[in-house]
Amino acid sequence: MRVLVAGASGFVGSRLCPALDEAGHTVLAMTRRPEDYRGTGEPVRGDVADVGSLRDALKGADAAYYLVHSLDSSDFKRRDSEAARAFARAAADAGIGRIVYLGGLGDDDGTLSEHLASRREVEELLGETGVPVTVLRAGIVIGHGGTSWELTRQLVEHLPAMITPRWVGTRTQPIAIDDVVRYLVGVLDHADAAGRAFDIGGPDVLAYREMLQRVAAIEGRPLVIVPVPLLSPRLSSYWLSLVTDIDVQTGRSLIDSMTNEVVVRDDSIRKIVEFEPMGYDDAVLQALGERAKSRRAG
Secondary structure, rough: OOOEOOOOOOHHHHHHHHHHHHHOOOOOOOOOHHHHHOOOOOOEEEEEOOOHHHHHOOOOEEEEEOOOOOOOOOOOHHHHHHHHHHHHHHHHHOOOEEEEEEEEOOOOOOOOOOOHHHHHHHHHHOOOOOOOEEEEOOEEOOOOOOOHHHHHHHHEEEEEEEOOOHHHOEOOOEEEEEHHHHHHHHHOOOOHHOEEEEOOOOOEEEHHHHHHHHHHHHHHOOOOEEEEEOOOHHHHHHHHHOOOOOHHHHHHHHHHHOOEEEEOOOOOOOHHHHOOOOOOHHHHHHHHHHHHHHHHHH
């Protein structure tokens, strides 16, 4: 297929493009600055804020991946909804056969954080113009350069002891970036995945506290965690910006979502894309290895 990837230069997209190419697809890497693109695929100009540019970028494509969100913006909800509507209109105009979207895990029980609720809204908006949408919902993705993973790693490496909010007891089901990519590529060739949403996760269900402790053990670092009930999301986000390189707005969005349990409720994806996902410890080791390799190369 000819496949457009919106978000080709991002954390997931930069890994997805080579995997699609290896699977035999022709990759159109959408970027606002095609002259600067150095990744896999043919760079095509496209901006989610410009419907006209999206129509041009999608022209001749059979399917599209949508990997765009505005976590670092205070008005991310508005920006993401406008971008999703524009992409859906352009995809319909271009006759796209399928959109594949990477969204977020979380129960639809009215308690989703603003960030996760926005990701769910994007799912709906992408399908408004009639193009079949396949949604993969993930929790924390473990891989070098991923925001949630970097937050975890930097907390462990910068603080031998930390006072934390109660969200450290919330359960999550992390997944390795390589496994996310395998699922993203795998659903493309399955007609029965069209118009459906799937939960994806690794084999381990862990509280955030356990995730931090296991990274500390792997790195051979001391770590003492003391949860307290009165540390607000706003204070937590400022604290994170002081001890990590995560900006305040991104930190606030992530922390708000950490109050939601994000675990796989339906594993039907395992019957469509069949493989054994990587365990948390192996995913951490791989992410640390990628970081070491990139630092040597840099």
